[in-house]
Amino acid sequence: MVENQRWLDILAHAVLICGVALVAFPVYVAFIASTHEPSAFATGTIPLLPGDNIATSYTGVMAGGISSQMSVPISLMLFNSMVMALLIAVGKIVISIVSAFAIVYFRFPFRVLAFWLIFITLMLPVEVRILPTYEVIADLGMLNSYTGLTVPLMASATATFLFRQVFLTIPDEMMEAARIDGAGPMKFFRDILLPMSQTNIAALFVILFIYGWNQYLWPILVTTDDSFYTIVAGIKRMADVVDSEPNWNYIMAVTVLAMLPPVAVVILMQRLFVKGLVDSEK
Incomplete structure (x- = not known):
C-alpha cells in the first residue's frame, strides 16, 4: 500500500x-x-x-493601424490561417481514416507493403522535399491559392498509423455481424467505425489544427500575393522592416491574437482530446 x-x-x-x-x-x-x-x-x-x-x-x-508595415488586414491573415488549419486537419483525417480502413478491412496484393510505404514517409517531412514539392505546385499553377497552401501538407502517415491501430482493436465479430445484416463496406465504415473513432478523430483534429496553424516555411514559399498571407508568416513580415525600428507593440499584439484560435480549439475540445489519447475501450 x-x-x-x-x-x-x-x-x-x-x-x-x-x-x-x-x-x-x-x-x-x-x-x-x-x-x-x-x-x-x-x-x-x-x-x-x-x-x-x-x-x-x-x-x-x-483597425488596420499597421498599414505602414503590412498591406493586408490582420483579420484577413487570421482568416487565411483558419482556412489553412481547418483544411489541413480535415484533409489529413479524411485521407488517413480512409487509407487505414482500406489497409485493415480489404484484402488486396501488397497491402502491408502499401502501409509501410506510407509509414516510411515519416522520414520525409515537407522540409526535406520542399524544393520538388514547390516545383510541382508551381507547375500545376497552385501558387497563391488555398489549394497550394494545404494539399501538399494533407498526407499523414502518423494519422494513418493511429487509425490502423484503432481499427485493429475492433473485434472481427462486428464486421461479420454487419455483413450478416446486409451492411456493405461503406455502411459498416459510416455506421460503426466512424462513431467508434470519434474521440480519436477529435484528438487528431486538435493536434493537426495546431500543426496547420503554426506552419511557417511553406506559406512563405507559396504565397507572394498579400491576400493569401497567413498570420504566422505575417508576423515575420511585420518584423522585417528597412530603415526603421519595428513596431514591437503591434507585432506582439498580433502574436497574442495569433495564439487565441489554437487555445480556443484546445479548450473547447479538451474533454474529447484527452479521452481520445487515453481511452482504450473500443
Whole structure:
C-alpha cells in the first residue's frame, strides 16, 4: 500500500507550477510588450508590468493601424490561417481514416507493403522535399491559392498509423455481424467505425489544427500575393522592416491574437482530446 505523504503532493504541485511558469512566461512577456511603446524594449530592460497602450495597440491592430508595415488586414491573415488549419486537419483525417480502413478491412496484393510505404514517409517531412514539392505546385499553377497552401501538407502517415491501430482493436465479430445484416463496406465504415473513432478523430483534429496553424516555411514559399498571407508568416513580415525600428507593440499584439484560435480549439475540445489519447475501450 502506497502511503499518501503530503510532502510528495507539495513537491509534485511545485514542479507543475514551475513548469507552467516556464511555458507561460514568454506568452506573458509578449502580452506585456504589446502594452508598451515600441521603444520600451530597446533599452535592454524588459518591463514586467502592463503599460498604458493596451487599448491603442489592440484597436490599432484590428483597425488596420499597421498599414505602414503590412498591406493586408490582420483579420484577413487570421482568416487565411483558419482556412489553412481547418483544411489541413480535415484533409489529413479524411485521407488517413480512409487509407487505414482500406489497409485493415480489404484484402488486396501488397497491402502491408502499401502501409509501410506510407509509414516510411515519416522520414520525409515537407522540409526535406520542399524544393520538388514547390516545383510541382508551381507547375500545376497552385501558387497563391488555398489549394497550394494545404494539399501538399494533407498526407499523414502518423494519422494513418493511429487509425490502423484503432481499427485493429475492433473485434472481427462486428464486421461479420454487419455483413450478416446486409451492411456493405461503406455502411459498416459510416455506421460503426466512424462513431467508434470519434474521440480519436477529435484528438487528431486538435493536434493537426495546431500543426496547420503554426506552419511557417511553406506559406512563405507559396504565397507572394498579400491576400493569401497567413498570420504566422505575417508576423515575420511585420518584423522585417528597412530603415526603421519595428513596431514591437503591434507585432506582439498580433502574436497574442495569433495564439487565441489554437487555445480556443484546445479548450473547447479538451474533454474529447484527452479521452481520445487515453481511452482504450473500443
